Amino acid sequence: MMNAQPSTHQSSVTTSxxxxxxxxxxxxxxxxxxxxxxxxxxxxxSGSCGDTEEEAIENAKEAVxxxxxxxRESGEAIPWKDTRDVEIPPSAKQLWVIVNV
Numbered sequence: 001m002m003n004a005q006p007s008t009h010q011s012s013v014t015t016s017x018x019x020x021x022x023x024x025x026x027x028x029x030x031x032x033x034x035x036x037x038x039x040x041x042x043x044x045x046s047g048s049c050g051d052t053e054e055e056a057i058e059n060a061k062e063a064v065x066x067x068x069x070x071x072r073e074s075g076e077a078i079p080w081k082d083t084r085d086v087e088i089p090p091s092a093k094q095l096w097v098i099v100n101v
Contacts, residue, residue, distance in 0.1 A: 021098040024064050025083045028053055028093040040064050041083045041094075053093075061099050068101045 025041040036053050038060035040046035046067045048059035071078045088094055 021100050022064070022068065024061070024097050024099050026057060026060055026095050026097055027088065028056065028095070029089070030091070041086055042081045043067060044079055044081060057095075057097065061097060064099045065101055068099070072101070 024043060024046075027039045027041050029037045029039070031037055031049065035049055035051055036056035037049045038047055038053075038056040040060060040063075043064060046060065046064045048056060048063045050056035050059050068078065
């Protein structure tokens with residue numbers, strides 16, 4: 001099992017219309033208090049939680065939208081991370097979602 005840190009590359013959000021989709025790699029973890037956390041592995045600093053998996057995923061999507069909007073407004077490049085070599089804990093789930101921005 002690889003334990004390497006994911007590489008970082010810069011990107012900017014480009015839109016071809018009023019909305020554009022960004023693929024987000026989510027890690028879903030059940031918390032000790034029976035809630036769930038959803039962490040965007042490929043977008044540092046993005047994630048959220050909820051009482052159910054579905055709520056955590058929807059909350060994480062909203063958090064990602066906010067982070068992407070901040071990058072867009074500031075003109076900064078988005079620090080996307082390559083998640084191919086990220087070690088996923090055995091008890092966690094992962095999925096890719098498209099977040100419209």
